[in-house]
Amino acid sequence: MRRRTLITGAAAGGIGGITLIGTGAFDTASAERTATVNFADDEDAYLGLVSKSAYATTDGDGELALAFGDVSGVGDGIGRNSQFFFDEVFAIANQGTETVSITATSDTDSFDGEFRLYPTGDRDGVLDDPDNAVVLETGDEQSVGTYVETGDVDVTEDLDIDITIEAAFEEGDDEPDDPAPEPPETIDMAEFYSTSSLTDTDGNPLDDDSVVAVRAEPTAENGNPEDDDGFVSYPDDAEIPLAAADGSIVGFGSGLGPNASGVDDNRTLIVNAWEVTLDGTGTVLYDETHGQERTLAGDFSDLESVAEGREFNVQALESDFVDSLDDADAVMIATTNGDVADFGGFSDGERSALADFVDDGGAVFLHGTASYDGTSNGELNEILEELDPAFRFNFDEVTDEENSGFAPYVPQTSNFNDD
Known part of the structure; x- marks a missing residue:
C-alpha cells in the first residue's frame, strides 16, 4: 500500500485544529468557538468532508468546522472530567477514481484527555492505523463519530488537537487519478x-x-x-x-x-x-x-x-x-x-x-x-x-x-x- 496524507487539521488560531474549552466555555452564547479541519494538503480534492450533524459545518472553501458546544440549548456541551460520544458527526467521502483505505489519527499531547474518531456504529472502534482502516470505493463515504474525554482541562486555556486523515492506495499506484474536471457549462443557444x-x-x-x-x-x-x-x-x-x-x-x-x-x-x-x-x-x-x-x-x-x-x-x-x-x-x-x-x-x-x-x-x-x-x-x-x-x-x-x-x-x- 502507498499512503498519502490528504487532510490535516493543524493547530488552533485560524489554520485548523481542535480547540477544547473547559466547563462553562461551551455554553449557548459561545458555541461559535469552533474547531476546524481543512483541506490544505489535499489540493486535488481526492477526499471530501461532509457534515452529518449540528456539530459539523462546511463552507465554500473546503473547510469543516467542529463545534461541540451546547448545540441543542439543553446543556449537552462539553464539561470537565467527562466522556462524550458524538455519533455521526461528519463523513469522509472518496472523490477520487480509485479505492482507498482511510485512517485518522489525533495528537492529544497538549492536554490530559483523549480525542479520537471512530466509525459511526462502533463506539469501541478506532481509525488510527492501517489494521483498522476503512475501505472506501469510488463515490462512497464513511460516517465518523467523535469521542472526547476532557480530563482535567484548564478552563482558562485553549487546547489544541492535531488531526491527520490519510488515504492509502494499492501498491504500484502513485496516487489516485485526478477527480474528473467539471464539464463546461451547457448552453442552449x-x-x-x-x-x-x-x-x-x-x-x-x-x-x-x-x-x-x-x-x-x-x-x-x-x-x-x-x-x-x-x-x-x-x-x-x-x-x-x-x-x-x-x-x-x-x-x-x-x-x-x-x-x-x-x-x-x-x-x-x-x-x-x-x-x-x-x-x-x-x-x-x-x-x-x-x-x-x-x-x-x-x-x-x-x-x-x-x-x-x-x-x-x-x-x-x-x-x-x-x-x-x-x-x-x-x-x-x-x-x-x-x-x-x-x-x-x-x-x-x-x-x-x-x-x-x-x-x-x-x-x-x-x-x-x-x-x-x-x-x-x-x-x-x-x-x-x-x-x-x-x-x-x-x-x-x-x-x-x-x-x-x-x-x-x-x-x-x-x-x-x-x-
Missing part, C-alpha cells in the same frame, strides 16, 4: 451578431466535423453584400459553419460576447472554448494593439467577469504584443468591421511570434465579422496562413429569416458539434 462563415484552406465550403464547432441552423444562408472576390457561397442545404477549432486555434465568425449582447450564453460559449482548448484555466490576453474599436474594459468586461468567475485571468494587451505573449496561455483577437484592416493588420514578426506561441502550447482565439460595413477577415486569414489550421474566414454575411434575434443578420443557433 448562441447568437452570432453580424457574422461571417468559415471555409476550408482552399476556399471551399467547410464541412469537416473534426473542425467545425458551431453551425447555423439549416434555415440560414450566406450572401455577399460587398461583392467581395473572396466570397464562398454555401448551397441551400448546407449547415453553415460559424465557429471552428483546430488544435489550439479557434475561430468565431462574430465578436459574439461583447457587453452589447444580451445573450449570456454567448460569453459562456467563449469561456467554454477557452477551457476546453487550454484543458483548464489560465491567463488570456485581449489584444488592443492593432486598432481594435472594442476594448476589454469598455466592451468585453462582462466576458471578463464570466471568465474570472471560472478562475481565468483576463488582461488587456495594450503594448509590446510579441513580448507579452511570454506570460500568457492564450490570446483573443477580436475585430469589428474593418478596424484591424485600417490599422494595417499584423506584421510578419507578430504573425511569426503567434506561430511560435502556438508551438509552445499557447492558444489563439480569433473573432471575425460579416462583410457588410468593412471587414478585417483578410487580416485574420493572414494570421491563419502562418498558423495553418484547417479553416479560414469567409468574406460574407450569414443571415437567417427564421432563427434570428432582432434581425436576420443576427442568426441564432443551437446547432453545436457535441463531439
Whole structure:
C-alpha cells in the first residue's frame, strides 16, 4: 500500500485544529468557538468532508468546522472530567477514481484527555492505523463519530488537537487519478451578431466535423453584400459553419460576447472554448494593439467577469504584443468591421511570434465579422496562413429569416458539434 496524507487539521488560531474549552466555555452564547479541519494538503480534492450533524459545518472553501458546544440549548456541551460520544458527526467521502483505505489519527499531547474518531456504529472502534482502516470505493463515504474525554482541562486555556486523515492506495499506484474536471457549462443557444462563415484552406465550403464547432441552423444562408472576390457561397442545404477549432486555434465568425449582447450564453460559449482548448484555466490576453474599436474594459468586461468567475485571468494587451505573449496561455483577437484592416493588420514578426506561441502550447482565439460595413477577415486569414489550421474566414454575411434575434443578420443557433 502507498499512503498519502490528504487532510490535516493543524493547530488552533485560524489554520485548523481542535480547540477544547473547559466547563462553562461551551455554553449557548459561545458555541461559535469552533474547531476546524481543512483541506490544505489535499489540493486535488481526492477526499471530501461532509457534515452529518449540528456539530459539523462546511463552507465554500473546503473547510469543516467542529463545534461541540451546547448545540441543542439543553446543556449537552462539553464539561470537565467527562466522556462524550458524538455519533455521526461528519463523513469522509472518496472523490477520487480509485479505492482507498482511510485512517485518522489525533495528537492529544497538549492536554490530559483523549480525542479520537471512530466509525459511526462502533463506539469501541478506532481509525488510527492501517489494521483498522476503512475501505472506501469510488463515490462512497464513511460516517465518523467523535469521542472526547476532557480530563482535567484548564478552563482558562485553549487546547489544541492535531488531526491527520490519510488515504492509502494499492501498491504500484502513485496516487489516485485526478477527480474528473467539471464539464463546461451547457448552453442552449448562441447568437452570432453580424457574422461571417468559415471555409476550408482552399476556399471551399467547410464541412469537416473534426473542425467545425458551431453551425447555423439549416434555415440560414450566406450572401455577399460587398461583392467581395473572396466570397464562398454555401448551397441551400448546407449547415453553415460559424465557429471552428483546430488544435489550439479557434475561430468565431462574430465578436459574439461583447457587453452589447444580451445573450449570456454567448460569453459562456467563449469561456467554454477557452477551457476546453487550454484543458483548464489560465491567463488570456485581449489584444488592443492593432486598432481594435472594442476594448476589454469598455466592451468585453462582462466576458471578463464570466471568465474570472471560472478562475481565468483576463488582461488587456495594450503594448509590446510579441513580448507579452511570454506570460500568457492564450490570446483573443477580436475585430469589428474593418478596424484591424485600417490599422494595417499584423506584421510578419507578430504573425511569426503567434506561430511560435502556438508551438509552445499557447492558444489563439480569433473573432471575425460579416462583410457588410468593412471587414478585417483578410487580416485574420493572414494570421491563419502562418498558423495553418484547417479553416479560414469567409468574406460574407450569414443571415437567417427564421432563427434570428432582432434581425436576420443576427442568426441564432443551437446547432453545436457535441463531439
